[in-house]
Amino acid sequence: MLAEAAIPDRSVAAAAADAPAAETTSLDAARLESLYARLEKPMFNVVYRWLWNRADAQEVVQDAFVRVWRRRDVVRMETVEALLYRTALNLASNRLRAQRLRRWLSLEALFERGGEAEAPATGPDDRARDAAIRAAVEALPDRLRRVVMLCEFSELSYDQVAATLGIPPGTVASRRNKALAVLRERLGDER
Amino acid sequence: MKPRWNAAFERLDPPPGGLERLRHRLGEQDPPARPVWPLRLAVAAAAAAVAAILLWPSTGPDRRATDPVRTPSVEGPNDVVVAAAPLSDNPLLIAAGLAPLPAEPVELRSSAVAGAALSHVPIDDPDVVFYLVAAAVPHRASSDGRQER
Numbered sequence: 001m002l003a004e005a006a007i008p009d010r011s012v013a014a015a016a017a018d019a020p021a022a023e024t025t026s027l028d029a030a031r032l033e034s035l036y037a038r039l040e041k042p043m044f045n046v047v048y049r050w051l052w053n054r055a056d057a058q059e060v061v062q063d064a065f066v067r068v069w070r071r072r073d074v075v076r077m078e079t080v081e082a083l084l085y086r087t088a089l090n091l092a093s094n095r096l097r098a099q100r101l102r103r104w105l106s107l108e109a110l111f112e113r114g115g116e117a118e119a120p121a122t123g124p125d126d127r128a129r130d131a132a133i134r135a136a137v138e139a140l141p142d143r144l145r146r147v148v149m150l151c152e153f154s155e156l157s158y159d160q161v162a163a164t165l166g167i168p169p170g171t172v173a174s175r176r177n178k179a180l181a182v183l184r185e186r187l188g189d190e191r
Numbered sequence: 192m193k194p195r196w197n198a199a200f201e202r203l204d205p206p207p208g209g210l211e212r213l214r215h216r217l218g219e220q221d222p223p224a225r226p227v228w229p230l231r232l233a234v235a236a237a238a239a240a241v242a243a244i245l246l247w248p249s250t251g252p253d254r255r256a257t258d259p260v261r262t263p264s265v266e267g268p269n270d271v272v273v274a275a276a277p278l279s280d281n282p283l284l285i286a287a288g289l290a291p292l293p294a295e296p297v298e299l300r301s302s303a304v305a306g307a308a309l310s311h312v313p314i315d316d317p318d319v320v321f322y323l324v325a326a327a328v329p330h331r332a333s334s335d336g337r338q339e340r
Contacts, residue, residue, distance in 0.1 A: 029217075036213055044205040058205050062213050069217055129194045137199050152200045180196070187196040 027072040027080060035080065036065055043088050045153040049137050049145065050092040051099075060095060064088035082164040085154060089146055136186035140179050147172055148179035245283055 040061060048057040064087040068075055075083065137145065150161045151172070162169040284290035308325040 032217075033210065033214075036210055040205055040209050041202070045202055048203060049199075054203070054206055058209055061205070062209065062216060065213055066216055129198070133194055133199050136196075153202070183196040183199055187194055187198065 027068070027075045027077060031077065032065065032069055032072075035084070039081065039084060039154075042153045042155065043085065046085070046149045047088050047092045049149050050089075050096050052134055056095065057092075060091045061088055063091050067091075079163075081156065082160055085150060085156070086164050093142070132187065136183055139186060140182055144175050144179040144182070147175040148183075151176045 043061045043064070044054075044057050047060045048054065051057050051060065064084050067087055068080065068084055140148065146165055147161065147167075150156060150164065151158075154161070156164065158169045158172045162172045165172070167175075310323040310325075312321040312323050314321050
């Protein structure tokens with residue numbers, strides 16, 4: 001269990017109106033742990049399709065949980081899952097932008113992290129395959145990538161994905177189909 | 192051989208020990224809330240800088256030129272002969288689309304009409320109006336009443 005007592009309780013007066021009415025719907029340490037156990041893998045897989053680095057992806061997922069935990073006074077359990085995905089996606093995008101900026105400034109070497117190395121590809125064929133997959137995914141515009149990754153990896157319904165991304169449910173379906181068409185075109189479609 | 196499209200959705204396992212790391216991170220003290228005043232100060236400074244850039248020409252030479260009381264007629268040939276552009280002709284405002292391009296013809300200040308010559312010089316660029324201005328520096332009375340040139 002989390003050491004909840006060690007975490008100072010920060011009440012937000014302004015959020016009193018939005019605070020969960022019943023205690024059963026509030027986010028506590030046990031629920032957060034349960035959420036993490038359930039969502040770590042799907043969130044990791046979504047975020048990985050932005051960062052392509054396992055250590056970075058896991059850190060971003062944890063950052064999302066930490067942020068939500070710090071705002072637990074105003075978080076509602078009914079929407080926490082969507083909030084976690086949205087937070088993780090935004091953090092991943094921000095980190096990707098920061099990486100690109102560092103690369104542009106040629107400062108990448110100064111910020112190289114000693115995190116977990118990527119799983120080595122077993123051979124040139126595997127490396128070429130991974131590169132092709134990455135190129136195909138990165139060719140997707142951000143709005144399509146968000147939709148298709150959430151649809152494929154999360155257990156969110158179309159309506160929940162729509163709520164997470166702030167778009168109509170019909171748009172979720174159309175963007176998902178468009179993204180899959182792009183991937184089929186760039187990658188193989190043999191059955 | 193190209194991978195199949197659904198290889199993009201191959202499910203990877205996250206590095207082990209994630210829950211323990213998360214517990215450790217959540218057990219740490221929350222960072223103190225960052226003070227807001229540096230951000231507000233930076234925003235105010237940026238707004239002041241923008242305002243200064245936008246308003247500077249109107250408090251500079253143009254304004255002096257429009258104010259015949261504050262501008263001695265001998266300050267410079269251009270000030271002498273060419274009526275100053277009003278604030279709405281500020282190049283920054285024109286560039287921002289907030290003011291129309293000044294229209295021809297150039298007006299001479301009434302006090303300078305007698306001592307100036309103005310000639311329109313045709314050039315290729317239709318967006319630029321070029322005038323050749325010649326001005327005679329008027330006489331000014333010295334403190335002892337003598338005329339000096």
